[in-house]
Amino acid sequence: MRFATAFNAHDYRVYLEDQEAYFQRLDQVVKTAERCKVGLIPSLLWNLDLPDAVGEHRDQWENPKSKTIGTMRQYVGDVVHRYKDSPAIWAWEFGNEPNLSVDLPNAIDFRRKGGTERDDLKSQHMVAAMTEFVSEVRRHDTWMPPAALRLMPPANGTIPKRPVRATIIPPPVFLCGHRPPQIRAPLPGIRSASITVAPVLVVAIILA
Numbered sequence: 001m002r003f004a005t006a007f008n009a010h011d012y013r014v015y016l017e018d019q020e021a022y023f024q025r026l027d028q029v030v031k032t033a034e035r036c037k038v039g040l041i042p043s044l045l046w047n048l049d050l051p052d053a054v055g056e057h058r059d060q061w062e063n064p065k066s067k068t069i070g071t072m073r074q075y076v077g078d079v080v081h082r083y084k085d086s087p088a089i090w091a092w093e094f095g096n097e098p099n100l101s102v103d104l105p106n107a108i109d110f111r112r113k114g115g116t117e118r119d120d121l122k123s124q125h126m127v128a129a130m131t132e133f134v135s136e137v138r139r140h141d142t143w144m145p146p147a148a149l150r151l152m153p154p155a156n157g158t159i160p161k162r163p164v165r166a167t168i169i170p171p172p173v174f175l176c177g178h179r180p181p182q183i184r185a186p187l188p189g190i191r192s193a194s195i196t197v198a199p200v201l202v203v204a205i206i207l208a
Contacts, residue, residue, distance in 0.1 A: 004046035016071070023078075031208050040088045041093050044095070045129065048125070056068050059072070064128075094133045097136055103121075
């Protein structure tokens, strides 16, 4: 079962303001999964709005010295280190379909209150965030595969018929997406799949 450990900026603030309370709740999820023999894939950065929780513009995903990246490393490190030895954990996921929130022609409609162009997410912000995520996961867990992301094809009126998973070896980082059946685009270095993704996603996984 994949689930968001933090869905939005509010949830990250809960973690930042009271980590004991935050982990008490998450402990219950993991312990219940262990007891019921349910596998978990925690999705740590479900949305790319962590900068909102720390008072920075979203373009700071691209700044390795930013508070955004520092907080992401702290959060991911704390979660992964705490649960990496749990038999319920199957993998670590970056987030849910982040490609749907980048390079939007109507990005102004999705800005937070008081936001500027610096809050309009770009592909390079997603790539930087994914790369930092995988690096931090690897610092704490050298065995469990970090899932780079789960993605959806651009909205073009086509309803995806089935999911597809692909694995790049090495390192053990995998990608899960939805492929419109009429489009087939094999990707170099990927074992077992034909999927439709923007080149930036492939680059992000290779960098990881």
